[in-house]
Each structure stands twice: as C-alpha cells, then as structure tokens.
Amino acid sequence: MDLGRLALSLPVSADVRTCIEWARRAEALGYESIWIADAVGPDPFVLAGTIAQVTTVVRIGIAVSPVYIRTPAVLATTAATLAQLAPGRFILGLGASSHAMIENWHGMRFDRPVTRVRETVTTVRSMLAGEKVTFDGKTLRTRGFRLAAPPPMPVPIYVGALRPPMLELAGEVGDGVVVNLFPAEALPRMLEHVRTGGRRAGRNGLPLEVVCRQQVLVTDDKPAVREALRAGLSGYFATPVYNKFAAWYGFDQEAAMVAEGFRTGDRALTRRGMTDRFVDSIAVFGSLDECRERLAAYVAAGVTTTAISPAAVDADAVRRTIEGFAPGR
Secondary structure: OOEEEEEEOOOOOOOOOOOOOHHHHHHHOOOEEEEEOOOOOOHHHHHHHEEEEEEOOOOEEEEOOOOOOOOOHHHHHHHHHOOOOOOOOOOEEOOOHHHHHHHHHOOOOOHHHHHHHHHHHHHHHHHOOOOOEEEEEOOOEEEOOOOOOOOOOOOOOEEEOOHHHHHHHHEEEEEEEEEEEEHHHHHHHHHHHHEEEEEEEEOOOOEEEEEEEEEEOOOOHHHHHHHHHHHHHHHHHHOOHHHHHHHHOOOOHHHHHHHHHHOOHHHHHHHHOOOOHHHHHOEEEOOHHHHOOOOOHHHOOOOOOOOOEEOOOHHHHHHHHHHHOOOOO
8 A cells, every 4th residue: 555755744742842743753754854834833944944953864854834924034034943953854835824813813914826836946046056135026026035055965845725716826937836725636637737837837747745734633433523622723714725625526515514504603503514525535543544545646646745734732642643654553
C-alpha cells in the first residue's frame, strides 16, 4: 500500500516544548518532513528555527503563512535565516488564508488574494536570490530592499491553494502546492488546474510536490471522533473561502446549510450541514488499516506528501496516531 512521503503536521499542542519533542521523535520514527501551520499555535517561524536545531535530516516547511500579515521583506529575511539554520531543508509555504483570520483577527482587508499571493511569491523569490528589489504592484510596494545574507541555495516556495484560480497560480509560480480538507475524489480535478497554470507559464511537465495536510486519528470510537470533527471543522467551512471550496467539490447543500447557520446563529443548522458524509470525506479516522487505506487513496489520486495532523488533544491519541504511521517502524 503506497502512502508516499509521510510527514508530521505541527502544532500537535499549544505547548512549544511538546511540539519540539514530537519533531525530534518524528525524525527518529522515519518521517520525511515536518510542516508547521500558521494559525493560533506557536509562532511557526520561531518553532521552525528551534526544530532546525534538534533535527538533522527532515525537511521543515511552513504550511502555510498568510501573505497579508508579514511584508515580503520580513518573509525573505525570516526564510533566509531559516535556510542558514537548516541548509537545504527549509520550505516557505505562502497562501491567502481566509476572511476570518485576515479581517477578524488581524484587522486587515482580505483583498485580491490571488494577486496578493502572486506578488508576494514573486517579490520574496527575488529577495531570496539576493537581488536589490524594487516592486510597485497592485497590492504590494517595496523599494531598494536587499538581503545582507542571501541563502546559499534557492528556498522553495510552495503555494497554499483550494479553488481553481489559486490552484492555477500554484502551478504557474509555485515550487509545490499545499492542499487540505477535501475528498480524494476531488484531487484529480484540482491538479488539472495546477497543470493548467503550469502550461500557461511554460512549465509543461514540471513536477510539483503536492503536500496534503490530513486530519487523522487512529481510534476505535468513530462516532465520538466524527462528532468532535463536526464541531471542530465547522468554523473552517463557515468562512467564505472554505465554504465555496466545499460547494465547488460537490457539497453545495452542506455548504449552504453551514453558511446560513453561521449567518443566523443557528448552531443546529450548522451542525446538520456538517453531515456524516461530509465529515467522513474530509477527515481520516478509524482503525490503523482503515486510515492507511484512506491515505493511500489520496496518494493514488496525486498526493506526494501526507502531513499527518492528529485530530485530537488527548496525548495518548496523538501518540497512537503518530507512532502508528511511523515509516521507520
């Protein structure tokens, strides 16, 4: 059963020391890479730098950082620093994120996301190449910035993407694409848009790594886990970005119910929108064999690297899941 490259997704806890210890153990267990989310947990770049000091071979990626909340100069400086700490092992993942994070948390406008990601990737890549960068775009402006210590080798930049416009942008400008929260059956359609972007940029046949962050839990209590996921994932699909994504890949009725439930404050309607069929299609849980079979289906559809994100806060459930998938066992 082909599971492709297996990675660990962090954070698994809000506690920084726990995340560092799991990064160390993940390398010992044979995981190929570690991907760090940028949300409400530990700062992903600080955590990446610390992990670089306690590991030697795993790749360390950010999956993904919102382009609105850090300037290109900050992103380039940070990426260059991490490239020194983990030579040849660091990957910068950039994406638009969502209205909830950008507008509500950070008080910024979630405006022209495809253009903003394009201009950020272009500008940061030039900065990392050591160029003196002046850029006056539609969403970004910078003048005269040059890194004091450009990385000795190129830092790959991956693009987080969901729907066609961003998927095509990933194919056009990204060194890889980061995806999540979709049924395996939707992936071929998604990757066709990545290829469309690649063809448009003259990158025909250029293989891109497809990193998929998966909500995974090895458990013998599927109803309880399903209920927890139903509650935990509803916030994602209430945001316009993920709501439209779910409707696009075939869960239009569920998406409409979730959106209406959040708009009116009707939590019962939101819960009904997160149907069993929907939850079961976007998360992976059950026995180890069941989970392996589900992940293999994603790999067969085109996933290159599966970043396992244990869908639990219970330490024993987290351990059981991470150790269960350990490639080195």
